[in-house]
Amino acid sequence: MPEDEGALVSAGMWDRLASAWDAHGDWHAEVTAELTRRMVDRLDPAPGQRIVEAACGPTADGAREVVRRCPDARVTATDLSPEMLAAARRRGGDALDYRVLDVANPDLADGEIDGWLARWVYMLLPDPAAAFAQARRVLGAGGRFVTAVFDEPSANPFFMMPAGVLIEAGKLQPPTPGEPSMFALADTARTTQLLEAAGFEHVEHQSVDVPYAFADGHELWRWVTEVAGPVSLTLAQLEADEVATLRAEIERRAAAFAVGEGYSLPGRALVFAAS
Numbered sequence: 001m002p003e004d005e006g007a008l009v010s011a012g013m014w015d016r017l018a019s020a021w022d023a024h025g026d027w028h029a030e031v032t033a034e035l036t037r038r039m040v041d042r043l044d045p046a047p048g049q050r051i052v053e054a055a056c057g058p059t060a061d062g063a064r065e066v067v068r069r070c071p072d073a074r075v076t077a078t079d080l081s082p083e084m085l086a087a088a089r090r091r092g093g094d095a096l097d098y099r100v101l102d103v104a105n106p107d108l109a110d111g112e113i114d115g116w117l118a119r120w121v122y123m124l125l126p127d128p129a130a131a132f133a134q135a136r137r138v139l140g141a142g143g144r145f146v147t148a149v150f151d152e153p154s155a156n157p158f159f160m161m162p163a164g165v166l167i168e169a170g171k172l173q174p175p176t177p178g179e180p181s182m183f184a185l186a187d188t189a190r191t192t193q194l195l196e197a198a199g200f201e202h203v204e205h206q207s208v209d210v211p212y213a214f215a216d217g218h219e220l221w222r223w224v225t226e227v228a229g230p231v232s233l234t235l236a237q238l239e240a241d242e243v244a245t246l247r248a249e250i251e252r253r254a255a256a257f258a259v260g261e262g263y264s265l266p267g268r269a270l271v272f273a274a275s
Contacts, residue, residue: 016233018083020226022058025087028227029059032119035148035208035269036061039117040069042146042273047072049114052138054078054103055121058087060096062117067095073115078103104131111140119148120269123184132198144275145200149185151207151268156182157257158212158265162224162231165249171242172234182229191272200274210267213259217251220263224250 021028029036045051045066051073053063060077067075077092078101079085089098101107103121116135122128135145153160159182166172175181185191188205195203214220225235235243257263 015081015083017227017229018058018081018087020232021084022087024223024227025057025059025091029061031212032061032210035119035210035271036065038206038208038271039119039146039148040065042271043115043117043144045070045073045115048074050074050076050112051115051117052076052078052101052106052108052113054101054106054116054118054135055080056084056088057119058084058091060088060092062119063088063096064092066115066117067092078106104134106134106138108138110137111143112138114140114143116143116145117147120150120182122147123149123182123186124180126180128185129194129197132195132200136199139275142275144273145195146271146273148208148269148271149191150182151270152186153183155266155268158210158267159228159231161253161257161265162228162250165246165253166231166234169246169249171238171246172230186270188270191270195272195274203272203274205270205272208269208271210269212265212267214263214265216261217254217263220254221247221251 039062043051043066047070051066053060056063056077056079063075063077066073076097076099077085077088078099079088080100080102082100085098085100103118104125116139122131125131139145150156163172167174192203192205214223225232235246254263257265
């Protein structure tokens with residue numbers, strides 16, 4: 001892990017990545033479109049409800065999908081990073097409200113909202129159980145909670161292929177079991193238990209394939225160096241000759257996922273819904 005990245009959801013980390021994520025935002029929204037639809041299906045928003053998307057990133061896909069389906073809902077896009085939120089505002093315009101908010105300690109009143117969406121953030125928290133309890137606190141009676149996390153590493157070559165190259169080269173430390181990481185909530189039984197312990201009932205989950213399609217090697221390498229979180233931050237700290245060696249190995253392994261001139265790297269998410 002890069003030297004200062006112990007806090008995987010620190011505003012500073014995501015502020016540094018915001019410009020690149022913004023530049024790739026429309027592509028990433030397309031990649032995850034089916035996941036967004038499935039999440040909003042499980043949320044099932046209704047007119048007049050207050051809906052919050054936490055950790056909305058630069059596109060606020062969930063919040064915008066809620067507005068598209070249910071224009072009379074009151075929808076707020078939130079993120080810990082002001083830079084991510086500014087990018088989301090440029091895309092969402094006046095259709096959404098916007099607010100800087102910490103998913104682990106939301107500045108919201110008890111029972112204030114009706115629906116809560118959050119994608120790929122809880123597994124990065126040091127205490128997801130406490131954060132789940134905070135989400136339960138701010139939801140009113142009958143409120144719906146929907147989150148997406150990543151399935152196990154073997155189901156997600158889109159990230160583990162380049163990350164594995166860096167790990168094998170000793171440039172990136174693999175996550176310690178029990179600590180925050182992309183895959184910390186891939187155990188469905190454990191995550192269900194955490195949600196139930198937080199006060200949620202009727203917890204259910206489903207898997208959603210999220211293939212990452214790249215038009216060519218240039219697009220793949222841009223994603224690896226600009227958007228892939230700790231992989232991108234680690235590569236930015238290395239010397240040019242080291243990066244060149246790692247790039248050659250990543251491109252060699254990417255050949256297994258070639259589709260025409262491009263690539264399709266498998267990914268899989270888990271969507272948990274609870275009330």
